[in-house]
Amino acid sequence: MTSSATWAQEALLPADLGAGLLRVDLGPGVVAGFTTRHGGVSPAPWSSLDLGTSTGDEEARVRRNREQLAGWIGAPVAFATQVHGATVLALGGAERTEWESVTPPLSAGEADALVTAEAGLGLGVLVADCVPVLLVDPVARVAGVAHAGRRGLVAGVVDRAVDAMVARGASRDGLRAAVGPAVCGACYEVPEALRDEVTAVVPEAWATTASGTPALDLPAGVLARLSAMGVPADRVERCTRTDPDLFSHRQATAAGEVTGRQAGVIVLA
Template sequence: MANSVEVNRAAALAGVAHGFLGRRGGVSTGVHGGLNVGTGSTDTPAALAENRRRATEAVLRGATLVTLYQVHSADCVTVRAPIDHTLRPHADALVTDRPGLAIGVLTADCAPVLLADAEAGVVGAAHAGWKGALAGVTDTTIVAMEALGAQRDRIAAVVGPCIARASYEVDRAFQQRFEQADPANERFFVDGREDHAQFDLEAYVAHRLAAAGLTRIETLGLDTYADPDRFFSYRRATHRGEPDYGRQISIIGLD
């Protein structure tokens, strides 16, 4: 059954079990139609459990999936053993060096980031919405990977499907938050309609990875908002007036 799940992979993580999944291949229906894994949604527990199983099997067969209660922070958790889903930590990134654990982050416009030092056998996954990205969630993930033996100059990182600049309109107050943190962040915004701009989240996250010293960085360039057949999108659901929305998952692990 997992063969029907669409798995987007990246050249930078070749040789490491990973996948950026969308909505294709799941059992959910209605506004959650497809591979919805968001236990915070109003989807049925049975559908969510089956979708999470399919997602895990599509990336790392036989692995145990570990996810988080995501709160748009810069906090990262080191995972050494399976974690009961009802006890999942409040954080936005995970790292592990333990084979058989599939670590995953959920998104619905935010940027998923998967990282690996294949030589050291250390992987990471980060949920980088604008708040977490600005707060440095990718930086804390890299530091946590180093604590497990990874070397910064060997870490490869990939930014997966997220809302693209053409779809991400923000107001000037939003832009000012980024420019107050670093005036050079102005380059991630282009003028839109009056008193608004278009923000390039993918490029900003890639910049933060590069600024942290990573040299192997890949971006998939997949717009969650503009592709309803393949991806869930919080902003698209909001614009359509839908009562809820699904979440997709990005997973990485060690065989």
């Protein structure tokens, strides 16, 4: 199900975000969405809302772009240093104070998932083909994000993020998720042996490209893991490889260029 919602909590967001944030409905008291490449200050080739710190973009510009994002959702946004693993970091009041400082840190630590029960602290997950996953129990007031690339999906990062949220008071029956833009199965070509390796763990990720070569459908794999845990999910069905409004590492690499990072973001308002 595709979601770019106009929803009951719309008053919590600025009236005009242009094309910068694809909003999703994850329940009352929750602000959530996925950024595009629009609305920031970075020049080409990152044009323009580059939120990543490993892209070659200037740190000062990335900080300004993150400030822009914080202004959109009404809260500072914490990010991790992502390593394609399954480590989950829990953030709370102390981290909110740190991320609200005049010069907030650029990373909360090394992890591929973040969870919090702290209102007013945004969580962000950086991607440029991998799958950004937003999670929340809007009643128990616990939120999380996960970075599900090929290795993270196999390592169980989505499952571990859900487990960490339940450990902090979320109910599996109350959880909701949104799966953001990512490279689609028709565009994510991989060697056949790699497809076999991944689908031995997550069979639903099996795919072929538009030309019939072996591929992986990571969003389908993420949705399957969420379904297995009983978590309903909406999917924003936009492929980063073919959508010019989104950053794509694969597209940039094929063109001999570098690219920025967009984000999935969520905050308990």
